[in-house]
Amino acid sequence: MLLFCIVNLCSCEKFLDAKPTNVMSHPNSLENLRALLDYEPPIISSFAGHGELASDDFILDYTGLSYLLPYMKDAYLWEDRGIEGGTWRAGYNSISIANVILESLDRIQGGNQKTRDQLRGEALFLRGWMYFNLAQIYCEPYSISKENNDLGLVLRYDSSAEFKAKRSSLKETYQQILEDITNAVDLLPNIAEYKTRSSKLVALAALARIHLFIENYEMAENCVDEIFIIKSDLLDYNTLKTNDAIPINLNNNIELLNFAESNTVSYLITHASTVINPILYDMYEENDLRKLIFYEPNNLGMKFKGFYHGVKTSAFYGLAIDEMYLIKAECLARKNDVTTGALFLNKLLHHRFKSGYFAEKTYLDNNQLLEDVFKERRKELVFRGLRWYDLRRLNRQSIFAIELTKKVQFPNENKTYVLEPNDKRYTFLIPIEAIDIGGYEQNPR
Template sequence: MKTKLYYLLIILILVSCKKQDEWLDKKANISDVIPVTLNDMQALLDNDDVLNRQYPALGLIASDNFFVSNSYLAATYTLERTSYKWASDIFEGLTTEGFDWSVCYKQIEYANIVLDGINKVAHSNQNEYDNIKGQALFFRAYSLYHLMQVFGKPYIPGRESVDLGVIVKLSSDINVKAQRSTVQACYDQIIADLKSAETLLPQYALYKTRPSKIAAHAMLSKVYLNMQNYNQAYVYAGLVLAQEHSLLDFNSISKTPTYPFPRFPGVVNSEILFFSSSQTYSMFGLSTMFVDPGLYGLYVANDLRKTLFFRTNADGTYSFRGRYTGTTPLFNGLAINETMLIQAECLARAGSTEAAMTVLNGLLKTRWIKDSNGNSTYVDRMAANAEDALKIILIERRKELPFTGNLRWEDLRRLNQDARFAKTLVRDIAGVSYSLPPNDLRYTYPIPPAEMNVHSVIQNER
């Protein structure tokens, strides 16, 4: 019976180009699943509806890159409305787990099922075994990282061993109760999983929805940047860019489609290293999410991002359409452009002004209009010193990655620790002013009530 099912699964893959783990549908819940072969485990990890989509996005809702109308806000879902207003109590009596929390732990459970069982599986193909184990380790780290950006305290050097992170689940056994770990312990686990994964994964994956060695390096660079360990962030960014540095020429992208960039998983976007997307909150629609005028004003006329990223609406507002998914969901994955910006920032912080600007200019040149002779109209940016370079790079980081997952939220949490870049967020909603000062307790979301009832963990102060 299982053999027939695997053949059916292969046929479905070939016909639809979508890797689904259909045998899971016959199970009441994921904890009932006991994969017994490597094929079972790969099928589990190929469920991209679970493992590559629906990553946390509450941080984006609370960031400063967009606004919504007062009428829409009054009618939208509770979690979206309260997050947008930076409310202390975002649940307002709701007993829900919240998608940002529950989906990530479902992803971690999938990974743990594989990791709990893979050592017991007889196998003849060591490369396949290593690859599957590496994928599971990557997914566990990836999901834990994204949980930390919403529900764990920011990484603040000197407080990382005191402040609380999230619950680290290393077993698929639902009877194992866990408490919250410190921020440092959470990041230690993320790094350990990613470093183990990089030794097991192939350099390139068969699909962009599967982790690879390059994706593990890109993620390590991102994690170390978040920890403000800029030396290690630079090292891992360099490992990525030594292998992959193919950027899209924005001159080759048509402005006509609603969503201009290649639709995943159709035409390959060469910049994507690993594909994942965010929760599709209703607030993120083209007709509901309007770009902050201050952000839009940062783009100059010859910058193709001004038209490829944004749609001009009849009322003079702007909507974000430059989604690397090529469709409605917002891209949340790993890409070359982000890795280059990490490398540039690290170089600037190390005092290597010229090298930092060379990396940045290499990226921006592909975003500028070409003249009639096919030459870029871009003029290399110059920086007077390393601090000037850093300021330029951080602005360009915001412009290049305005709606990539929770990235702006992550940057606010990190950069607010530096007085040079600290920012108070302000919203005027129906005549009432709301604000979120730097390093406010509300930069960490509360643990959902449903989880509090199960684990009785310490709640985040708001």
């Protein structure tokens, strides 16, 4: 009955709704709360794929483009019209579940304190992490060096279906994100029993990513250092079978911190018309094993197969140790510690090249190291939703800003689409349905 009620919650049509059933409104035991958090679809599969569709790592021909759903085509060509609302709805559905957990913990008395702490920590992490991922799609990039008076998200602190609120400021949104996930760290176990649950490692990795994106490099590095005290092992790609359909999976990927995915881009991954951008593929050196483990040829070019969670029909949107090495190297480069930064980057690459073929890299200045870190982020973290987020944050620095172009050969003409750095289209429109129901202010165009 409890799971049935959750399914009802997932299918509810309001954009900021909450508890549509009495069971969902009033869970009466810690076991009920555990069941809510262990029901996986709204917890691990609600991540937006819009940025992946809009990024420059993949190319679709006209045939592939013509089969896309309208909102996917809009995202790919940077012509978003706000017609897709499922991502917004799914994110706020997960936030409502988190709020139900937090409210219920305040109401339900007794029970094991360790269990209560873990449930509270998982709920706080879920809420903060969903806010962060929604902000990457629907809000302007945030930086600790800016005033950040731009529009933020609609912040929900309870699960009432009667809840009404305007959009917060961007600063308020990130204050809530950081508060939720930071508070979760000390409540969670170091390592979760299951990869679908959050843990201290997962929360720290999320904070490392967030602080990197908002340019708080000192805090990002501190989070990585805490992670490496507990876990720092890298997967040696020399131990993988490069000819396997999916060389990396849940059984052999020791780098995996948590399991999360985006089903939004499953079509993009599996369709025969989707090929890797040759510019990206040509970045890999001859003896880089990622060329064999991440890609395979098809009739049109190179096809992606390097699913980091071992699921072929969805994109991996979780957190992993390899990303932490890249964050550490970037943070060190940002404070001009080029020598140490190179050590962390080289250690990661040692595990990616054929044994005996990797030559350690040295750098004369921090900009050289940063350029290589950004290249390795693109090559290592491919199809994890991060390319779009990196473009958004690096556009703020003119030395690293990139103009994106996409060319499409239509039946009667060839068209070139251009996205300039810091274009307003780097922020997607709030879904029209949400605007109509909630009366929220729309993102500028």
